[in-house]
Amino acid sequence: xxxxxxxxxxxxxxxxxxxxxxxxxxxxxxxxxxxxxxxxxxxxxxxxxxxxxxxxxxxxxxxxxxxxxxxxxxxxxxxxxxxxxxxxxxxxxxxxxxxxxxxxxxxxxxxxxxxxxxxxxxxxxxxxxxxxxxxxxxxxxxxxxxxxxxxxxxxxxxxxxxxxxxxxxxxxxxxxxxxxxxxxxxxxxxxxxxxxxxxxxxxxxxxxxxxxxxxxxxxxxxxxxxxxxxxxxxxxxxxxxxxxxxxxxxxxxxxxxxxxxxxxxxxxxxxxxxxxxxxxxxxxxxxxxxxxxxxxxxxxxxxxxxxxxxxxxxxxxxxxxxxxxxxxxxxxxxxxxxxxxxxxxxxxxxxxxxxxxxxxxxxxxxxxxxxxxxxxxxxxxxxxxxxxxxxxxxxxxxxxxxxxxxxxxxxxxxxxxxxxxxxxxxxxxxxxxxxxxxxxxxxxx
Numbered sequence: 317x318x319x320x321x322x323x324x325x326x327x328x329x330x331x332x333x334x335x336x337x338x339x340x341x342x343x344x345x346x347x348x349x350x351x352x353x354x355x356x357x358x359x360x361x362x363x364x365x366x367x368x369x370x371x372x373x374x375x376x377x378x379x380x381x382x383x384x385x386x387x388x389x390x391x392x393x394x395x396x397x398x399x400x401x402x403x404x405x406x407x408x409x410x411x412x413x414x415x416x417x418x419x420x421x422x423x424x425x426x427x428x429x430x431x432x433x434x435x436x437x438x439x440x441x442x443x444x445x446x447x448x449x450x451x452x453x454x455x456x457x458x459x460x461x462x463x464x465x466x467x468x469x470x471x472x473x474x475x476x477x478x479x480x481x482x483x484x485x486x487x488x489x490x491x492x493x494x495x496x497x498x499x500x501x502x503x504x505x506x507x508x509x510x511x512x513x514x515x516x517x518x519x520x521x522x523x524x525x526x527x528x529x530x531x532x533x534x535x536x537x538x539x540x541x542x543x544x545x546x547x548x549x550x551x552x553x554x555x556x557x558x559x560x561x562x563x564x565x566x567x568x569x570x571x572x573x574x575x576x577x578x579x580x581x582x583x584x585x586x587x588x589x590x591x592x593x594x595x596x597x598x599x600x601x602x603x604x605x606x607x608x609x610x611x612x613x614x615x616x617x618x619x620x621x622x623x624x625x626x627x628x629x630x631x632x633x634x635x636x637x638x639x640x641x642x643x644x645x646x647x648x649x650x651x652x653x654x655x656x657x658x659x660x661x662x663x664x665x666x667x668x669x670x671x672x673x674x675x676x677x678x679x680x681x682x683x684x685x686x687x688x689x690x691x692x693x694x695x696x697x698x699x700x701x702x703x704x705x706x707x708x709x710x711x712x713x714x715x716x717x718x719x720x721x722x723x724x725x726x727x728x729x730x731x732x733x734x735x736x737x738x739x740x741x742x743x744x745x746x747x748x749x750x751x752x753x754x755x756x757x758x759x760x761x
Contacts, residue, residue: 344544348553351469354542358465359458361543370459375443375450382443385436387429393616416608422618426611430741431605438597445590452583459579459751461541464755468538468742473552474735475531478728482527486520492716493517495706509713523724539747555738564678570671570748577749578667584660591653598646667747674740674747681737688730695719695726 345353359365400417430436495514496635499505544550565573575581608630615623635642698720705711745751 343550346549348551350553350555351466353539353553354469355462355465358461358542362461363543364458364461364534364543365454368454372447372450375447379440379443379447381438385430385433389428391426391428392423395589395718396421399674420618422615422620422621424613424615424617426474428611429609431608431610433609434598435597436591436603438600438692442590442593442597445586445593449583449586449590450585452579455579456583459578459746460748462751463742464541465538466543467739468534469552470735470742472531472534472538472590472740473554475534476552476732477735479527479531480525481724481727482520483552484727486517486524488720488723489513489517489520492720494711495703495714496587496713504709505713512713512717541631541715564675565748566683567672567675568594570675570744571668573748573750574667574671575664579749580663581660581667581749582657588653588656588660591649591656595646595649596652598642598649602635602642602646604632604643606633607631615697671744671747674726677740678744681733681740685730685737688726688733691726692723692730695723699723 344357346711347353349357397417398413398417402413403416405412420643493510493516494507496513497504500507502512533551536546539546539548539550608628611627613625614619699716699722702711702715702719706713742751
């Protein structure tokens with residue numbers, strides 16, 4: 317059994333090294349991380365950005381391929397070997413066969429340049445717009461990742477602060493139990509109050525355990541989103557407190573920002589522009605092709621050594637009639653552009669809804685913070701009143717239990733509302749396209 321355990325452990329270790337080899341390549345920071353630090357690690361280690369980068373890489377290669385038509389090409393052509401066969405010689409006495417064998421050695425350099433060609437410019441423009449679209453989509457992937465990290469980060473911070481709330485609740489429950497036992501000892505209250513006090517402590521201990529598990533899980537989810545190993549000891553730094561006088565843009569301002577800044581819209585505009593170049597290219601090729609090219613050839617070995625040849629050629633191919641396939645290509649390209657324009661409008665409408673929802677979310681979250689602050693103050697006053705009445709012998713212990721539960725609930729709601737507000741601010745930045753790599757204090761615009 318011990319051998320099996322060792323083998324399984326080795327296999328798990330190999331799998332872990334393979335999965336997180338990239339993260340082990342550089343040392344991870346051993347300090348509490350703020351949101352900017354978490355985002356920086358995610359931009360380095362999250363594999364989703366690698367996939368987006370490959371799209372840019374492929375589009376860049378497509379542009380180089382299209383642009384290569386503007387540059388000359390040089391070819392080296394060489395052959396070396398032997399050739400042979402059987403030949404026949406007619407003589408008065410008959411045919412005589414004999415074998416032949418010769419050595420062949422030839423080499424030449426050929427230079428070629430396409431000076432002008434119909435559709436070359438449109439092809440390059442289309443490829444350039446495709447590259448722009450890929451870059452915009454990469455930026456969209458980055459902002460999506462930043463948003464996800466911000467949500468996980470604030471969720472983990474909230475979970476850690478909820479642990480503090482439950483710890484305070486457990487301390488309060490223990491104090492209440494001591495108060496009850498002290499009053500029972502001096503005969504100021506009935507022993508029946510001890511059982512609810514003990515149950516309250518047990519419930520507080522269980523709630524604290526749950527909150528600690530939730531905090532660990534929240535940080536594990538954040539590490540997964542960042543792309544760092546599960547074994548990394550992640551510590552979170554508290555964000556700077558939000559300044560007073562935070563100005564939230566109007567809906568009109570947010571919509572204007574989104575139309576200007578959203579990378580998805582930029583990608584769609586590039587797609588439309590690339591499609592329009594494809595339509596122009598299809599229309600040019602509908603009637604044939606026209607090109608001007610030049611070629612220079614010089615032999616450098618063999619029988620053609622020193623021989624130079626050149627050509628300057630205008631190549632024309634005109635379509636007198638065909639089966640309609642070229643016209644169909646034009647129509648297909650036009651249909652593609654119209655479809656892209658419809659998708660662009662659909663995206664604009666969707667972004668408008670997203671912006672309005674995000675703006676409403678920020679407003680609602682801000683009001684929730686104010687309401688939660690008032691609820692905490694009210695609950696704490698009610699708890700103080702219940703404790704005073706119980707000490708004076710005019711109240712019952714259940715009132716303290718209810719008031720303490722209300723305080724814990726109000727404090728938990730305050731923690732959630734504060735970080736929900738921070739998350740909502742980041743969401744508004746994402747909706748308007750102004751989310752940067754450093755989204756700390758996302759209130760400004």
